[in-house]
Amino acid sequence: QSVLTQPPSASGTPGQRVTISCSGSTTDIGSNSVNWYQQFPGTAPKLLIYSNDQRPSGVPDRFFGSKSGTSASLAISGLQSEDEADYYCATWDDIPNGVVFGGGTKVTVL
């Protein structure tokens, strides 16, 4: 069971907006910044969002991260077929001092 809670799945049609939630606690999301990763089958995770809402170079601005209190969200606007992947949130947990991940959300483009 993961420390951070994500919905197991999300879906939308091309062009729609999809939002993925990530719920934590005061010692993890409430105290530290959140990253989001995108993972395709058989490949390594790729950094999608860092420091809650920052996009690395090359990540389309269709991906938007936000954080409020002990929760974070990833929004994908203008959904495209190539966005079909697993998405994970992650943060640092002050107790017991380590990285914690969400269980992952599989995004399906209908």
Add this chain to the structure above:
Amino acid sequence: QVQLVQSGADVRKPGASVKVSCKTSGYPFTDNYIHWVRQAPGQGLEWMGRVNPKSGSTNIAQKFQGRVTMTRDTSISTAYMELSSLTSDDTAVYFCARRRNLLPDYWGQGTLVTVSS
């Protein structure tokens, strides 16, 4: 560009140990900690611990304490993760990742470790 290249897939018997390497390039090796994360088949990501390449100090997740050793060789910019007393539950893809602002940014390609008799 930043790259982390891991050793190849491995098959081990129950009770054995496995050592995975992670060779880095494209940045000063001692500037960033290295995280180790694993992913069992069809499952999510699980943090195992981190190593400070400069000092060699480690922070191992409680679940793996006593079974995991994380080391590094600064002369070849390489980090290592050794897991002992393997069981079938340790069958997974093991990733190394560079740390930035506490969390992973660049990841290695992953190493599949299969534990089977």
